[in-house]
Amino acid sequence: MKKVLSFDVDQTLNIAKTPIPDDIADLLTQCLDHFEICPISGQKFDQFLFQIVDRLKNAKPKQLQHLHLFVAQGTQYYRYNIKKKDWQQVYSYPLTDEQVKKITKAIETAAEELGYWEADKLQEGDEIIENRLSQVTFSALGQKAGTEAKYAWDPDCKKREAIVKRCKELAPEFDYEIGGTTSINAVTPGMNKVFGMTHLLEELKVNKEDVLYFGDMTQPGGNDYPVVQMGIDTITVRSHEDTAYALRGILGLIK
Numbered sequence: 001m002k003k004v005l006s007f008d009v010d011q012t013l014n015i016a017k018t019p020i021p022d023d024i025a026d027l028l029t030q031c032l033d034h035f036e037i038c039p040i041s042g043q044k045f046d047q048f049l050f051q052i053v054d055r056l057k058n059a060k061p062k063q064l065q066h067l068h069l070f071v072a073q074g075t076q077y078y079r080y081n082i083k084k085k086d087w088q089q090v091y092s093y094p095l096t097d098e099q100v101k102k103i104t105k106a107i108e109t110a111a112e113e114l115g116y117w118e119a120d121k122l123q124e125g126d127e128i129i130e131n132r133l134s135q136v137t138f139s140a141l142g143q144k145a146g147t148e149a150k151y152a153w154d155p156d157c158k159k160r161e162a163i164v165k166r167c168k169e170l171a172p173e174f175d176y177e178i179g180g181t182t183s184i185n186a187v188t189p190g191m192n193k194v195f196g197m198t199h200l201l202e203e204l205k206v207n208k209e210d211v212l213y214f215g216d217m218t219q220p221g222g223n224d225y226p227v228v229q230m231g232i233d234t235i236t237v238r239s240h241e242d243t244a245y246a247l248r249g250i251l252g253l254i255k
Helices: 023-032 045-050 097-114 145-151 158-170 193-204 225-230 240-254
Strands: 002-006 037-041 069-070 074-083 088-092 129-131 137-141 175-178 183-187 211-215 234-237
Touching: 023 240, 037 193, 045 069, 045 074, 069 175, 074 158, 097 129, 097 158, 097 183, 158 175, 158 183, 175 225, 183 240, 193 211, 193 225
Parallel strands: 002 037, 002 211, 037 069, 211 234
Antiparallel strands: 069 074, 074 088, 129 137, 137 183, 175 183
């Protein structure tokens, strides 16, 4: 019997950059009675609240104690403090200002050289490159772009693969991973989901065998692939509907 269910976010629990749907919110709330629930993603903390936590309207404080937010691929970790009735940061491993500058320059240069820097398509107040403290994220159309446009921009990942290849030439001291629909996450070596999942095991005091992971980018180069390489049991999904189907099956076995 698994003790922990861990999830990528975009394309696994939801449509990219949108709140989780009602059925996923209901299933996760039920799962909180039986498992430690650990979303881990390149998203920043505020996005975790918007996409996941705020949708768990029926979850009680005691249930939220079993929800663990592994932000920015797990380089930041938040858990619920039942006394304060709020989320508390347990740890954070931020990049230095110099590292942020180097990564930003490399990504912008690569995207411009390849013709994939599309600042003219940004909505007001949006940005293509975002400093998420422990990682820098490239979102080709910004965070506010419509879902349809994001899905259409790079469905086969070829554009982002080209950007990553060039970034590795410009700033090889960093790692670059493809995630979501238009994103590339840049981190210092080792600060990927291996780092996050390793800390998950330590913080929750569980073994790899206790964890079941759900992700949509489990292929080599995808930001879920490091979890596969760790030897953690993984279910590859293509949408939140796939995840919902699997969770219903798991809950059905318990009941």
